[in-house]
Amino acid sequence: MDTSQIKETINMVAEEHLDIRTITMGISLLDTIDSDPKMAAKKIYNKITHYAKDLVQVADQIEREYGIPITNKRISVTPIALIAGNTSAEDMLYYAHALDDAAKAVGVDFIGGYSALVQKGFNNGDLALIHSIPKALTETDLVMSSINIGSTKAGINLDAIKLMGETITEVSTLSNTATAKLVVFANAVEDNPFMAGAFHGVSEPDVVINVGVSGPGVVKRTLEKVKQQPIHIVSETIKKTAFKITRVGQMVGALAAERLGVEFGIVDLSLAPTPARGDSVAEVLEEIGLEQVGTHGTTAALMLLNDAVKKGGVMASQRVGGLSGAFIPLSEDAGMIDAAQEGTLSLSKLEAMTSVCSVGLDMIAIPGDTPATTISAMIADEAAIGVQNNKTTAVRILPAVGKSVGEMVDYGGLLGTSPVMPVINKSSADFVNRGGHIPAPIHSFKN
Amino acid sequence: MNKAVVTVVGQDKPGIIAGVAANLAQHQVNILDVSQTIMDDIFTMSMLVNLTQLDKQFNLLQDDLNALGEKLGVEIHTQREEIFKAMQQV
Numbered sequence: 334m335d336t337s338q339i340k341e342t343i344n345m346v347a348e349e350h351l352d353i354r355t356i357t358m359g360i361s362l363l364d365t366i367d368s369d370p371k372m373a374a375k376k377i378y379n380k381i382t383h384y385a386k387d388l389v390q391v392a393d394q395i396e397r398e399y400g401i402p403i404t405n406k407r408i409s410v411t412p413i414a415l416i417a418g419n420t421s422a423e424d425m426l427y428y429a430h431a432l433d434d435a436a437k438a439v440g441v442d443f444i445g446g447y448s449a450l451v452q453k454g455f456n457n458g459d460l461a462l463i464h465s466i467p468k469a470l471t472e473t474d475l476v477m478s479s480i481n482i483g484s485t486k487a488g489i490n491l492d493a494i495k496l497m498g499e500t501i502t503e504v505s506t507l508s509n510t511a512t513a514k515l516v517v518f519a520n521a522v523e524d525n526p527f528m529a530g531a532f533h534g535v536s537e538p539d540v541v542i543n544v545g546v547s548g549p550g551v552v553k554r555t556l557e558k559v560k561q562q563p564i565h566i567v568s569e570t571i572k573k574t575a576f577k578i579t580r581v582g583q584m585v586g587a588l589a590a591e592r593l594g595v596e597f598g599i600v601d602l603s604l605a606p607t608p609a610r611g612d613s614v615a616e617v618l619e620e621i622g623l624e625q626v627g628t629h630g631t632t633a634a635l636m637l638l639n640d641a642v643k644k645g646g647v648m649a650s651q652r653v654g655g656l657s658g659a660f661i662p663l664s665e666d667a668g669m670i671d672a673a674q675e676g677t678l679s680l681s682k683l684e685a686m687t688s689v690c691s692v693g694l695d696m697i698a699i700p701g702d703t704p705a706t707t708i709s710a711m712i713a714d715e716a717a718i719g720v721q722n723n724k725t726t727a728v729r730i731l732p733a734v735g736k737s738v739g740e741m742v743d744y745g746g747l748l749g750t751s752p753v754m755p756v757i758n759k760s761s762a763d764f765v766n767r768g769g770h771i772p773a774p775i776h777s778f779k780n
Numbered sequence: 781m782n783k784a785v786v787t788v789v790g791q792d793k794p795g796i797i798a799g800v801a802a803n804l805a806q807h808q809v810n811i812l813d814v815s816q817t818i819m820d821d822i823f824t825m826s827m828l829v830n831l832t833q834l835d836k837q838f839n840l841l842q843d844d845l846n847a848l849g850e851k852l853g854v855e856i857h858t859q860r861e862e863i864f865k866a867m868q869q870v
Contacts, residue, residue, distance in 0.1 A: 400859035
């Protein structure tokens, strides 16, 4: 083997922060359904701790043997609203604690799936789950919650959006950081390994391993070699790099699945930043030629980046899934934080960017006194972008109680820090309070 | 055959190759290929080795080589070969 190739691979890890961001074990809980919430909680705990007992150890051993960091080990489960269809909001907490206890017992970083899918309407379990979210997220440590309120096929549930604006506000009054564990989706995917939105879809196998790879630092470094060259060269360079990164994910995922004796699901080839310098999607966009992320041209550069990442990754993996693209979480990206602090990056520009990347408004602190209806309206805007454009969008917005615009909020670890961003102060209340359902777009009728 | 790539990078001095080779021999690890050069006084070497004889004790070999690296003042990585193949070959 060529020595320069060996060196390149080692440098990607040592200097450019290439990592397997997560190995996520998806576990179906459909066979734990029980009319007694305490019994269901016990079955859930037993099933998770049975299948995931070796997850952390296997991941650590792979990290050691192959020299590739595996940053997070996670679990996703069937949306709990489906498992607890006949449960009150109070009793929902048995489920939340069962997930939290099981996650702690096996030593994973997070567990996702405290979720409900309400794009077309609520059933009993959905409402109970949503009403229990404030307590569930503040009484547990590792549980992540996601609610899907719209889809291209079903349209947008404005009642659910109103409820989620109120829920996010309520969570923020209990804790300034628990809001980071709650995300509202449109077109949520069933095999996403990333948090807070990971859940295990009902059409998935019983137990499956999904992998998320990341490496914005690697992409930036390779782009440094094509300065001033035409933009299609940039696209080609990103494709080649994404291919290499994804190959590592494919290898690690297949290996982990084999060692754990479960099925291998998908590789999610996302460029996900961390707060560390040199591991930033903003820096990639700036390397393409922007003085700072958020300036004019940002949306175009991000569109090219997102598309090239997908094209490079698709061929590298047996099965691509999840969100697959570029993530732009504000608090987790050093370059984005700088741009927000300097006023170059606004909430409006971030919204435009979400129309061409793989997620949505993510990890953005806003003033704690923002009206719930304004938060709902932000969710509605994002859902509209996702539903109309056949893509996933999400809102993980973080009202910071007692903080004003420009102050910093620390969410800890990989979740980073976000400056409180200004929000437009004109009311959207009459729009949100209408309630009801925004019909599915015309192009969804394909049958 | 189970193979690993051992890479050594650091300040050049006498005894690096001898030290690494002796350590590998102790573990019954056969060297299949070696490439070594000095770039700006920095010693860099990559070795392809056969792990079949000691596959179960990969961690022991890695610990020993890490300790040796510390003693020699160089950085030694021991990684299974598949990661390089996965990334660099279609």
